[in-house]
Amino acid sequence: MKIGDKYTVIIEDNDSNGNGIARINNFVVFVSYALKDEKIEIEITNINKRFANAKIINIIKPSKIRQEIKCSCYDKCGGCNFLHTPFDYEKKLKLNEINKLFGSNIKEILTNNEYNYRNKATFHIKNNKIGYFSEKTNELVEINNCLLLDKRINDIYNYFKGQNLSDLDEIIIRVTNRETMLIIDGNTLKYNYDDLIKYNNIDSIYLNDKLIYGKAYIVEEINDIKYSIYPNAFFQVNYENMILLYNKVKEYAGTGNKLLDLYCGTGTIGIYLKDNFKEITGIEINKESILNANINKSLNHINNIHFICGDASILKNDCYDVVIVDPPRSGLSSKVINLLNNLDTKKIVYVSCNPKTLKRDIELLNNYILKSIECVNMFNKTKHVECVCLLERKYYE
Ligand SMILES: C[S@@+](CC[C@H](N)C(=O)[O-])C[C@H]1O[C@@H](n2cnc3c(N)ncnc32)[C@H](O)[C@@H]1O
Incomplete structure (x- = not known):
């Protein structure tokens, strides 16, 4: 077996990382985004001593539970592993793995939301384009309404997509229930934010670690408790x-x-x-x-x-x-x-x-x-x- 080889396989099982598991002459192959029982044409992308990785070229017989993937850069970005599966199946796979690892019998994985939950995103800028770095290659991937992000982050990202960003390297956007912070890094001492704040609700802007607009920190509230968030501080996403x-x-x-x-x-x-x-x-x-x-x-x-x-x-x-x-x-x-x-x-x-x-x-x-x-x-x-x-x-x- 070598990288680039193509095979037709039946997926035997799924792991908790969203991969399908197939076997070729008893050698394990993890197929990204494949589902149990699917018949798939695959291409080997990586091989080591114990297993290989592969990508899907063609789904010959899809699983009954396969979902339409509602993201245009799913396979390029690499950030999501379960957009092709129903939410219940994702939860079941993760829970099975935890129960196996700890000998536990947890019946339900706790969660309150499926999409649009992330309150923080880091965007990179290259050749005047803004996007994520692909998980595997570090190449810039332009996104189109990321399904994981809070909708306000997508709106601000879409604003930047149409701008001249040649002096900038990175933009981090953080939101709380009521407030928004931008943390901009770049090869410039000034950033003209007039249009940015005119078209978006922004409460705080930092440029190269210096506060240039609004509040030093934004605030999140849980019940009666207020939490301040500074640019570099950890906060659950x-x-x-x-x-x-x-x-x-x-x-x-x-x-x-x-x-x-x-x-x-x-x-x-x-x-x-x-x-x-x-x-x-x-x-x-x-x-x-x-x-x-x-x-x-x-x-x-x-x-x-x-x-x-x-x-x-x-x-x-x-x-x-x-x-x-x-x-x-x-x-x-x-x-x-x-x-x-x-x-x-x-x-x-x-x-x-x-x-x-x-x-x-x-x-x-x-x-x-x-x-x-x-x-x-x-x-x-x-x-x-x-x-x-x-x-x-x-x-x-
Ligand atoms: C997963 S975060 C948890 C933060 C907090 N409990 C929360 O829920 O927001 C882990 C924290 O450990 C801190 N940290 C990393 N290494 C550390 C060390 N050696 N000693 C103390 N803190 C450390 C990080 O700066 C980070 O704030």
Whole structure:
């Protein structure tokens, strides 16, 4: 078998990344965007020792559940993996994978929305064209109303599509329920935004890290809580599903005296749990996020929370009732695992956007056992999934 070879195959199964699985002389081939039972003509695009990848050339016999793909750049962009499947099938595949990985029996993946959920998009500019970088090739892909984006982001993108962008390199658009921020990078000291703000509702514009128009930060609100968002601060990309996730964290954490919110970002989770604990500490490595966290603290008149800027491994054994960890995709470092294993803490609530590192870390956190796990489809239509777990200290069983 070599790259470029063509075969006709029957798809045996689907994986949780939206691929069809076929076998050629017992060698596994993952076929992008193919569905179980389909008869497909494929072309091999990549081969390694254990498996090959292929793309569809022609669907000879489509699956009964195949959906019309309503995106013109689906295969060029590479950001979506499930536009060809019904939503229920996407959820089932993701859930099966999580249940298999963790030996769990989760019945339903939590989600509130299917499309138009992303509140942030990064657009690149090349040869006066604006678009995404293709996942595989980094080539610029012009889009046409991305199905994942909040509609206001699509409108602003469409405005830029007709403009002269020759001095610009990148435009990030962030929205909250009421406000919009633009973060522009380019080889220029000035940007004339008169037309931009005339035709679009914009509350804040940064150029090369400098505020040039409007507010320094935009605000998101959940129930009675206000969250400020600065240009570089982390904020969950799916507002409605963020509420589902945070409610699950709140349920797992329960109540108590002391809470540690490790990898706290802008302090969002700790602040969400402000009424459940007497004293809350947040630790986060990014300075701008800590600045943001302290603004969130004063915006909400909270005095039972304090934030520390530093690596997660500065955590102290401070009689925490509950520790929340929400690390990046790489998961916890071995130093943090060791520290957590030696804490006098009853519960860890682990929020993860990478099931593989979550599985590894749960096995390494050997003083705790997995009591419960839930799954939130934070990134509908993509291969990604968010998990939240309750781990309990063994001697408290
Ligand atoms: C997935 S985000 C979670 C943010 C927050 N819990 C939320 O829900 O918005 C992970 C955060 O971990 C921070 N981070 C990354 N490495 C870190 C480290 N070694 N120590 C502390 N924080 C770190 C990142 O800056 C980021 O804000």
